[in-house]
Amino acid sequence: MKDREILLIVTSVILTLIFSNLSLFLKSFSLTPFASPEIKQAARQIEIDGFRKSEQDFWSKIKDINFDSLPKKSEIPPIKTETKAAALPQKPAKKLTPAKPKLTRPYRKFLFIGDSVMFDLGIQLQYTLKQKYNIADTKIDYKVSSGLNRIDYYDWYARTRKVINDYQPDVVIVLFGANDPQDITDFQGKSRVILTKEWQKAYQERVEKYANILASSSVRKVYWVGQSIPNKSWYLKAFPIMNDIYKNASKSSPKIEFISTWDTFAQAGKLVPVVADKSGKRGYVKNNDGLHFTSHGAQIISDLIIDKMASDKILKAPKKKSL
Template sequence: MKDREILLIVTSVILTLIFSNLSLFLKSFASTPFASPEIKQAARQIQLDHFKKSEQDFWSQIKDINFDSLPKEPEIPPVKTETKVAVEPPKPATAKKQTPAKPKLTRPYRRFLFIGDSVMFDLGIQLQYTLKKKYNITDTKIDYKVSTGLNRIDYYDWYARTSQILNNYQPDVVIILFGANDPQNIIDFQGKAWAVLGKEWQKAYQERVEKYANLLNSSSVRKVYWIGQSIPTKSLYLKAFPIMNDIYKNASKSSSKIEFISTWETFAQAGKLVTVVADKSGKRGYVKANDGVHFTSHGARIIGDLVADKMVADKILKSPQPPKSPKKKP
């Protein structure tokens, strides 16, 4: 019976202490090994709240100070002394440094369109591969038509087709290769027929090329590369291609957007076609098919690298990063 009474008295005392100062009890009990994480967290929060209240009371006292009621220090009369003030000469005016203008950010060239005949198809396939592998350009498109060019517009109208695909695809760069099917009689825009390679033929063909160049120049295309014909084997092409290349080159001069790329000397030596040529890696191979006009895959790779290098020089493409050598294991 006595033990029970003692237990009741002790319990009453503890409860009285807890309710009289709960925060003190929690902080004291939190330091014991019997306290749970929740009790320890509650004790820390009480301590933090107490600190915040003390800080607020301190700044409230600072703000409540009336500085006008503080005793003023006696003023000390100034002592008059004669001092000579050195007059500094005026500083020369310095020109303000002009901050250099920020360089204009150029929009990257992402879409590449290849237009032409079956020879362009050979070149376009290789260019697609080169742009993807070396320059990470994947948005490319080839639009070609076998046995066409800028001569027989009555057979295939490249003006209408080009306008259509430019509007639909919206390319940044266009690469063109025409000519293999154009050395034939021509009908000019006035309806007159002219024999192949005569002066009137050259004039009529030049009108065809200039009209096509104007179409490209007035479009939203940012850059155009007109690829010249490479040296062939047949006599008709040997006579026609240099004349046609000059017409392409002259048409490109009237536009800052169009640039002519000559390929004649790439496979030529002493005025004749060199059938086996080494590429950039030193690998040798045949560059032309049996007709002396179409490229082999090896020849298309060489011309494709020539075009890609020109685009790098014009900052159309970024220089490819050299492959990283694998780290040697210790």
């Protein structure tokens, strides 16, 4: 009795499982060795029918979508991406530092070259440079009766090279001419009569050669002082021609500057024997020969040159010591 009841219970459970999910039962039973080919075919058909039903459900959902309501491609906001450059910290711009002004080496050594007229002038230049600018390193190199005409008497070319090389001046002040109005022998060995065109050409060659020596030297600045007005007619005729030659030769180099003194003692084309200096003091400016300066005249020409050097920033007044 009990066995029969158990069999009924088991049968009921099996039937319940079969009818509750027949497709699952057939697929499971078709995998067992007891399933017949018909049962396996039935299980396969059930699997296909299930797939078709899922496919139909998918396309039904696709048909229900309103594609007109979807945003267009142009309406989709772009996705912002940070570039590597943006992620890197920006380097601050370099500040431009102003260039430092170049320091100018002071002019401390002064050389005065020329004939005996330069000796009178050089004494006054030395005194003023020492008293007003505290410059004591100066040198006068002169030769009586010399000039650029008679190089055979005194070779200023060789002498100037030597004294510049030995003394190493910053500034050179030149004054020649009082002894040059005489016949000249040019570089070709030909004698030329005073103040002729040939003489002027030969003397110009002498002056230009000397200017080139100064220009190519280590000297930083050259002042070529012209002849002042004399009191003798012969020199009155020669000196203006010679001054023009000095002035033109000075243009060959930016370091050479011509200083005219002709009008300092002149009035109406003649020498004024008594002239006032910067302080108003009056005195004779030339000796009896009309060429050499008195100490008063030398002081006036010296002040003219000193003022020019101060204007060119060659000279700077020393600072006063505070008490």
